[in-house]
Structures are given as structure tokens and as C-alpha cells.
Amino acid sequence: QSVLTQPPSASGTPGQRVTISCSGSSSNIGTYYVYWYQQLPGTAPKLLIYRNNQRPSGVPDRFSGSESGTSASLAISGLRSEDEADYFCAAWDDSLSGPVFGGGTKVTVL
Amino acid sequence: QLQLQESGPGLVKPSETLSLTCTVSGGSISSSDYYWGWIRQPPGKGLEWIGSIYYSGRTHHNPSLQSRVTVSVDTSKNQFSLELTSVTAADTAVYYCARHRVGAGSTPLSGWFDPWGQGNLVTVSS
Numbered sequence: 001q002s003v004l005t006q007p008p009s010a011s012g013t014p015g016q017r018v019t020i021s022c023s024g025s026s027s028n029i030g031t032y033y034v035y036w037y038q039q040l041p042g043t044a045p046k047l048l049i050y051r052n053n054q055r056p057s058g059v060p061d062r063f064s065g066s067e068s069g070t071s072a073s074l075a076i077s078g079l080r081s082e083d084e085a086d087y088f089c090a091a092w093d094d095s096l097s098g099p100v101f102g103g104g105t106k107v108t109v110l
Numbered sequence: 111q112l113q114l115q116e117s118g119p120g121l122v123k124p125s126e127t128l129s130l131t132c133t134v135s136g137g138s139i140s141s142s143d144y145y146w147g148w149i150r151q152p153p154g155k156g157l158e159w160i161g162s163i164y165y166s167g168r169t170h171h172n173p174s175l176q177s178r179v180t181v182s183v184d185t186s187k188n189q190f191s192l193e194l195t196s197v198t199a200a201d202t203a204v205y206y207c208a209r210h211r212v213g214a215g216s217t218p219l220s221g222w223f224d225p226w227g228q229g230n231l232v233t234v235s236s
Contacts, residue, residue, distance in 0.1 A: 091220075
């Protein structure tokens with residue numbers, strides 16, 4: 001059972017917009033920045049979004065992050081086949097006194 | 111470009127100690143802006159933070175693993191290491207090392223992990 005809750009799966013057709021939610025509490029998302037990681041099949045996770053909505057250099061602007069209260073979201077617009085991957089949210093948690101991750105959402109491009 | 115590479119055995123017997131090393135290249139491990147962390151991922155499951163270390167040797171561990179975890183750093187070799195004692199099958203996972211950005215204020219570990227190493231699958235089995 002992960003501290004941050006994500007839906008196990010999401011899907012869309014090429015070109016569509018897909019949104020992934022990440023639900024937490026006041027001890028994590030409600031107080032601290034949220035990060036998103038993309039894990040392509042068979043590879044290591046890669047930073048996708050930092051500080052709620054900032055994209056590292058090289059990450060397409062099709063990816064966007066937002067946060068409100070104790071929840072956060074990752075949106076992928078103009079979905080492409082290469083976006084098929086697992087996506088994880090993360091944040092600091094005061095109760096754990098450490099970083100925590102969501103269980104991950106598998107995005108499928110139909 | 112900063113790169114991290116894990117190394118260590120792929121098979122460990124139950125009750126023994128898992129030992130991994132992460133070698134950092136393309137940059138110095140002695141940076142004031144970063145910790146250096148270990149994260150693991152059991153097959154088909156999510157990510158779990160294990161622990162992080164600063165170049166000075168200051169460490170922080172996941173409380174659920176704290177009694178079994180040791181993270182150390184060797185700045186002369188630009189490496190940091192993980193030891194996990196008394197392993198069981200539940201410790202079977204891909205172990206990743208990553209650079210861990212220092213966060214703000216009283217929460218120095220509240221930053222992000224980037225980049226990550228390619229991962230090292232460790233199987234606990236007799």
C-alpha cells in the first residue's frame with residue numbers, strides 16, 4: 001500500500017489528452033513539492049516534472065504537472081506511442097521522514 | 111553529463127548481506143547541492159526509497175529498513191555504497207542509485223532524484 005495513491009492504469013488514443021492523478025495528504029503533497037517520473041519498459045525511472053510543474057530540459061511541453069491541496073496531476077497532451085510507460089508521483093512525507101512514491105500508473109496508447 | 115552505474119552481485123543468499131556500489135562519473139560527488147540515494151523496485155511493483163547520503167557522510171534512511179541499512183560514501187573514488195543485512199526473498203528487487211537534490215529548509219531530502227543509474231537486479235535465493 002503506497003502512501004501516495006495513483007490509478008493503476010490509464011489509456012488513450014494517439015493525439016488524445018490523458019491525465020493521471022496522485023492523491024496524498026497534508027503530510028506530503030499538501031505541504032511539499034510533487035515530482036513525476038517516467039519509466040519506459042525495461043529502463044530506469046527518469047525525472048519528468050519537478051517542483052509540481054517544472055519540466056527539466058529536454059522534456060516535451062506535452063507533459064505538464066499541477067497541484068491542488070493534497071492532490072496532484074500529470075497531464076499528457078497529444079499522446080504518442082512512445083509515451084507508453086509507467087508514471088510515478090513522489091513527494092516528501094513528514095510521517096515517514098523521507099521521500100514516498102505513488103504505486104505507479106501504466107499508460108497504454110491504444 | 112553526469113552518469114551513475116550500480117555494481118554488485120546479482121544473487122544473494124537469505125540471511126546474508128547485500129552489497130552494492132554506485133560509481134558517479136561526469137561530475138563530483140562532493141557537491142553541496144546534492145545527496146546520493148538508493149531506491150529499489152521489486153519485480154512488477156512500485157518504488158521504495160532506501161536511504162541517502164551527503165558527501166560529508168551524513169545519512170538518512172527509510173525507517174522501515176533503518177536497522178538493516180548502511181549507506182557509505184568514498185569521495186576519493188567518487189562512489190557511494192549500500193549494505194543491507196539479513197536479506198530475505200522480500201528484498202529481491204532492482205536496486206537503483208540516483209543523485210538526490212537537496213531540498214529547502216528543514217527538509218534537506220525533499221528534493222528530486224535525477225539522474226538514475228540503470229539499475230542492478232538482486233535476487234535473494236539459496
